[in-house]
Amino acid sequence: MPTLTTDDAVKLYYEETGAGTPIVFVHEFAGDHRSWEPQVRYFARRYRCITYSARGYLPSDVPASVEQYSQERWREDIRCVLDALALPAAHIVGLSMGAFATLHFGMRYCAKGAPARALSLTLAGCGSGAHPSVHHQHQAESRNLADAIERQGMEHAAATYGHGPARVQFKDKDPRGFAEFARQLAEHSAMGSANTMRGYQARRPSLYDLTADIAAIDVPVLVMTGDEDGPCLQPSLMLKATIPDASLVVLPKSGHAINLEEPALFNQLLDDFLHQVESGRSRGAKPARQ
Numbered sequence: 001m002p003t004l005t006t007d008d009a010v011k012l013y014y015e016e017t018g019a020g021t022p023i024v025f026v027h028e029f030a031g032d033h034r035s036w037e038p039q040v041r042y043f044a045r046r047y048r049c050i051t052y053s054a055r056g057y058l059p060s061d062v063p064a065s066v067e068q069y070s071q072e073r074w075r076e077d078i079r080c081v082l083d084a085l086a087l088p089a090a091h092i093v094g095l096s097m098g099a100f101a102t103l104h105f106g107m108r109y110c111a112k113g114a115p116a117r118a119l120s121l122t123l124a125g126c127g128s129g130a131h132p133s134v135h136h137q138h139q140a141e142s143r144n145l146a147d148a149i150e151r152q153g154m155e156h157a158a159a160t161y162g163h164g165p166a167r168v169q170f171k172d173k174d175p176r177g178f179a180e181f182a183r184q185l186a187e188h189s190a191m192g193s194a195n196t197m198r199g200y201q202a203r204r205p206s207l208y209d210l211t212a213d214i215a216a217i218d219v220p221v222l223v224m225t226g227d228e229d230g231p232c233l234q235p236s237l238m239l240k241a242t243i244p245d246a247s248l249v250v251l252p253k254s255g256h257a258i259n260l261e262e263p264a265l266f267n268q269l270l271d272d273f274l275h276q277v278e279s280g281r282s283r284g285a286k287p288a289r290q
Helices: 033-043 071-084 097-109 135-163 168-173 175-186 190-201 211-215 230-242 263-278
Strands: 003-005 011-017 022-026 048-052 090-095 118-124 221-226 246-251
Touching: 003 071, 011 033, 011 071, 022 033, 022 071, 022 097, 033 048, 033 175, 033 263, 071 097, 071 190, 090 097, 090 263, 097 118, 097 190, 097 211, 118 263, 135 175, 135 190, 168 175, 211 230, 221 230, 221 263, 230 246, 246 263
Parallel strands: 022 048, 022 090, 090 118, 118 221, 221 246
Antiparallel strands: 003 011, 011 048
16 A cells, blocks of 8 residues: 655555656545546546545544644645655645645745746635635634534534535535545544544634735646535635636536536646646736736
């Protein structure tokens, strides 16, 4: 079983498929390395696809201390994946919690004036709890969810959190795919998921407090969101307006897990973006901001 070791001695399980320019996929809270299967099957025809399970997600290590879970740690784990696989840079694609980590990776390692560790960044479903009007509420809800997971386990979390208002779209469109998603969510470590909620989600800063750092990102960025993923709509518009070289795509009649809910459209949009980046045509003149 292939693993790599982070700089704080946590073993992360990873998988590699295909050859070519590398793409690193960073999963959401309710996912793991398996969540990117529709993308790996598509992109491995031309790219070196790398997926991994974050700390707290089996078969990776599940640290017992909540202090080993944080926004900064998820950011640095992306770097550790690149370092362990001797990748100077890669396309980084993140969904939800993974998109937050990808964005923070961009702020730290793709800022103007420094060699970029990413060829591009894709931020899908990024922004839940980020808006100032809901930020503190989201932190409290994350702590409550962590408590519930510890008391009731992952099967209950899959049957409740996993059926939230931005996920029922997936269930309605693809019952078989949704059943697989829910089954995999129920298999997660309760301790790892609770620690992730308490240590990462409940403590991450509001993106609206970080706009100066976000504006310094100097690589092409694709922002993607579903139009029925309410918590991510305004933050996605903010990211589009703030990042100098950002494109925004809104998927119609779609919720949160857009890579699974609309895999063909997601892959088409991402594929076109990557071709634009690699051809050097992604950067274009932007109108002056008012």
